[in-house]
Amino acid sequence: MxxxxxxxxxxxxxxxxxxxxxxxxxxxxxxxxxxxxxxxxxxxxxxxxxxxxxxxxxxxxxxxxxxxxxxxxxxxxxxxxxxxxxxxxxxxxxxxxxxxxxxxxxxxxxxxxFDKRVTTVVNNSYELAKSYVQEVRNKIESDIILIAFDTNKSKNFLNNNENEFIRFLKTQRLIRGVDEIHLIDQNKNLILSTLDIKNNYIPPMDKALNLVLDDDRPLKIINAFENTSAAIMRLQNYDDRFLYVVKFLGKDISNYLTESQEAINFYYTVEExxxxxxxxxxxxxxxxxxxxxxxxxxxxxxxxxxxxxxxxxxxQASASIGQGDLSTKVPNIKTDKDLEMLNKNFNSMIDKLKSQQDKLIINERHEAWGNLARKLAHEIKNPLTPIQLTIDRIKTKFTDQIKSNDQDGFKENLKIINNQIKQIEKLVNQFSDFARMPKPILMENDLVTLFSDNIKLLQELDNSIEIQFKKDKEKVILNCDNEQLSRVFFNLIKNSIESIQQKAENSSNFNKKIAIDMIDNNDHIKITIVDNGIGFGIFAANIKDILNPYFTTKKNGTGLGLSIVNKIVNDHNGNINFIPIDDGAKVEIIFSR
The missing domain is CATH 1.20.120 (Four Helix Bundle (Hemerythrin (Met), subunit A))
Incomplete structure (x- = not known):
């Protein structure tokens, strides 16, 4: 939001x-x-x-x-x-x-x-309220005349008896239905009253009193804001006496009238x-x-x-996959949980397809190269024996016939031929090993022990190189072929040592170092080997080519070592990645359990 x-x-x-x-x-x-x-x-x-x-x-x-x-x-x-x-x-x-x-x-x-009937009701209701107020106010005028008439008539009876006069006024109040009756002088001073508490007396306005000083007619006094109606009248039979009568209107009647007036004004404003x-x-x-x-x-x-x-x-991803591009990934975007799970599962499926495709390609490639290696080994090995026998005969037969000053050269040439024959035999044996790569015999083995044994063995090749081995557990068990994985670790560490040695030929001012990390994540094991040797050099752009059989970066290499390593890792349900870094090389192996 x-x-x-x-x-x-x-x-x-x-x-x-x-x-x-x-x-x-x-x-x-x-x-x-x-x-x-x-x-x-x-x-x-x-x-x-x-x-x-x-x-x-x-x-x-x-x-x-x-x-x-x-x-x-x-x-x-x-x-x-x-x-x-x-x-x-x-x-x-x-x-x-x-x-x-x-x-x-x-x-x-x-x-x-604004219907006519509604307008009529609104107008009539206001007129009725006004009529009610007018009626109450008109009645006070007739009431004060009757009270004044009775008071003037009873002058002789009331004039000298204050208590009787008060009782008379109270009786008149009840009979006439008014609220207050007061007898006052021309200075508005209270002489007699029906009020029990005289302090509640509120005198009339001066203007009202002045109007009746010389006039015997009653005067209405209207004060709507106080909800009262009053009248004042001079008493003819009394000297300097005035009758002041107060009548309260219905509760909040003036407010109702004001509100009604405002409502009517609003009504006609809206209508207009x-x-x-x-x-x-x-x-x-x-x-x-x-x-x-x-x-x-x-x-x-x-x-x-x-x-x-x-x-x-x-x-789009499925279309790319249909065209054979298994490197396609569905972008991770923020969406509904179900769609995010669908994207994640789709990418996981692509990864598995890619992994299976890579393994299939590797197996097919190894099978093809294995067949070629068997044929090469067979074809090369067959002539090696007669060549070796012929060399031995030549050496036996012609050594004595050659002049003494030429014998050294003769023997040196025969030695070179023998060395080359041995080199060819070594190559043939490697071909045979590659072609006869057996299926792994899986047993539970401790990878920590495998690495430690190979590190001890390889450390003897160059004591100047520091090999650090870190693991998150003392034992990391994997169902694997002990001999084959030992060969993998041996070859990879040996390659790192040779890479560092090759770099040391040109520059010796650096710390020779190989760092090995092993992490057991329950569902998979991750092994990282990092060295600060010469790295992959010009082959970094096409790093996957180094896994091809007979592809080598060494002067005297056969190009079979890493190919065999890759085959073994794949046979163990794993993946191997070669990652170029700024100062050296990094190899990452992940075994899935």
Whole structure:
């Protein structure tokens, strides 16, 4: 998710701004935003919405196009394009249908919202509330007249008896259904009251009292913010006495009236701007749907590319393998676990096929060279015996006949011939050994012991060369032919010694060193031999050629040693690799258990 946000930060920012302007337009239409509601502001907001929406469309189009080019237009298969098109279509179609339906539903609901019956109910409810308040306020006027009439009539009874006067006022309060009755003077001082706690008395406004000083008519006092309705009236039969009556309206009635008034104002504002509200709502919906479509298509492209890139890689790899190229590998890419496992298994299968092909080629090559070696050994060995006998006869018969001063030369020539015959016999024996390479007799043997014995033996050839042998276990057991693997290790270490000696002929200022590492990984054994000799030289570019029979880099080599080594290693279910390094050579052997 974090990578998606970072990658599409511009689009997300643009979407946020566009959505904010869309909501601001909507709130302005209903007169609920900080922007003043007028034609100019609405025009600016609508144009801004349209421009931002077009820019958002363009950015999304370019991003999808770039993503398709990067992640979908890969390989020779068009399946990925087809499926991403289907996925996008199936995502787009429902979204468009839902958008149309939602806009229609909103438009229908808005029209119903302004239905005549709804308008009538809204108006009537407000009028009823106003009528209720007006009725309560008008009633206070009639109530104070009746209370004043009874009070004036009872002057003689009440004038000199305060307790009776208070009881009379309380009775009037209950009869008339008011909340407070006060008797005050022209300075608004409280004389008598129905309140038990006199501190709760709130005097009327000066202006109201002044209006009734010389007027016997009652005066209504309206204070809607306090939810009260009051009236004040001069008492004719009393000197400097005024009747002050208070009636509380229903709880929060003024708040209800205020809210109702605001609701009605909002209702008619929405009715007046219904077209603009529909447009702004449509813009908001388009913005949201556009982003959702972009996200869904992007996700579709992402998962499609993850899936089809792996499939395309497998198709291309299988095509290469079908043409005989077993060096092909399926690239390791981040994808689903199952596809990663498929790629891994496919590469493992290719490696096994390659290994089996190499072994088959090696076996066929060795068999061919073995047949050739047998024929050569037979054809060469047959004339060697008569040649040797003839040399012996010549030596016996003609030695005494040759002058004494020529005998040394004669004997030297015969010696050279004998040496060459022995060299040919040695070559023939090597041919025979190569041709008669027996199948390995497998038994459990300790490779550590095999290496140690060969190192001790070969160390005598050159004590100036340091041979380091490291192993991760004291014993490394392998089911193998002891004699054949000993021959392998002997030849490889001997080659390293000879390589170092050959380098020492030209430069003696270096530490002669052979490093041998043996690691037992349970399912396979890895052996590495590294020396700092002359290395592979000009043969490094075609390193595999040194495994061919009769291919040699030595002056007097037959080219059979490494070929025999390779044959033995392959017979033991192993692989051998010759790796050129900057200062010397590296041989790596892996035996699979």
């Amino acid at each position: 974090t990578n998606f946000i970072k990658k599409n930060i511009i689009i997300i920012t643009l979407f946020t701004i566009t959505l904010f302007i869309g909501f601001l337009t909507f709130l302005t239409f209903i007169d609920k935003s900080f922007v003043q509601l007028n034609e100019r502001n609405l025009q600016i907001l609508l144009i801004s919405n349209i421009v931002l929406l077009v820019v958002l469309f363009i950015f999304i189009f370019l991003e999808i196009k770039k993503t398709i080019k990067k992640d979908i237009d890969i390989g020779s298969s068009n399946s990925n394009k087809k499926y991403i098109a289907y996925f996008s279509l199936f995502t787009l179609a429902p979204s468009v249908l839902i958008s149309i339906f939602s806009l229609f539903l909103f438009s229908f609901a808005l029209e119903k919202y 701007k219904s077209t603009g509200i529909k447009i702004s709502f449509a813009i908001i919906y388009l913005i949201v749907v556009t982003l959702l479509l972009f996200i869904s298509i992007t996700i579709a492209i992402h998962f499609s590319s993850r899936f089809f890139r792996s499939i395309n890689n497998l198709i």
